[in-house]
Amino acid sequence: MLNNKVAIVTGASRGIGAATACLLAQHHAKVVVNYFSNAAAAQQVVEDIKKNGGKAIAIQADARNEEQMSSLVRDTLKHFGHIDILVSNASISFPMTSFLDISWDELDRKVSDELKAAFVSTKVVLPHMIQQNKGKLIFISSGLSNFAQAGFVAHGIAKGALNSFVRYIAHEMGPYQITANVVSPGMVATDATLHTPAEAKNQTAQMTPLGRIAQPEDIAKSVVMYASSYSDFITGAYVPVSGGMEMN
Structure with a gap:
């Protein structure tokens, strides 16, 4: 499905x-x-x-740092020759608090x-995608938006704000035949929800039409679809991958 395509996945160590990096490679x-910091995990x-027979390299870079990301792009081109897919997934920490308490x-x-x-991340890959007149940009959002x-x-x-950014891109x-789409997970069983009480996870699962919370692979499958040629005529889309939690 993705033969000879080159994908950059930010925040791909966990x-x-x-899951997305591994599934892209499987295809x-x-x-x-x-x-960003966990070299061993990456x-x-x-x-x-x-x-599993795939090809990959690990590159450290802060997705917010243009100099570091430009270096990542240069290393990518040196190793693989071109860039076809960007998955913007880097996780940014935030305080868990109410509006009244947040500064x-x-x-x-x-x-x-x-x-x-x-x-x-988008800025540094676009010149290469524009030059080849094709590219896939996929951004990981959240149903909490x-x-x-x-x-x-x-x-x-x-x-x-990220959702609006993607529509403009x-x-x-x-x-230039470059597509940009949002994949928006609901609750996912990752390190980010490791300390979420089991009761809260069970409650979310019971409220979800498919009866469970997501695994990382569920999100990865949607990313792969948007990275593939099957989505060539889809752009600016917001796609909830939440087991039906976001049905209108």
Whole structure:
């Protein structure tokens, strides 16, 4: 499905990013496993990919840092020759608190860093995609951008801003046959929800039409679809991958 395609996955050392990197490789893409600090985890993802016959390299870079991301792009081109897919997945921490308790600086930091990670990652790959007149941009958002939940004000607002960012990228990049789409998970069983009480997870599962919360692989499958030629005429889409939680 993705023969000879080259994919960069930011924040790919664990969770959704790691699952996505592995699944892209299973579909024969060459994968750059980007990580911020956990080199051992990123290298393990690379080893898992290689063990299954795939091709991958791990590259450290802060998705918010243009100099580091430009270096990542240069290394990608050196190793693989071109760039076809960007999965913008880098996780930005945020305070779990209410609007009444959050400070402007805390909210500003989350929103700014969320957008900057997407902005910088997109900015550095676009010249190469424009030159080849094709490319796939996939951004990981959250259902909390549409449905408010206690404690997630910073995360929800930041992901809502990301959703708008993607629509503008899709509009501007369309003439170059570059698509930009949002994959929006509901609750996923990752490190981020490791300390979520079992009762809360069970309650979410019971409210979900498919009767469970997502595994990282569920999100990865949707990313692979948007990375493939099956989505060539889809751009600017917001796709909830939540087991039906976001049905209108």
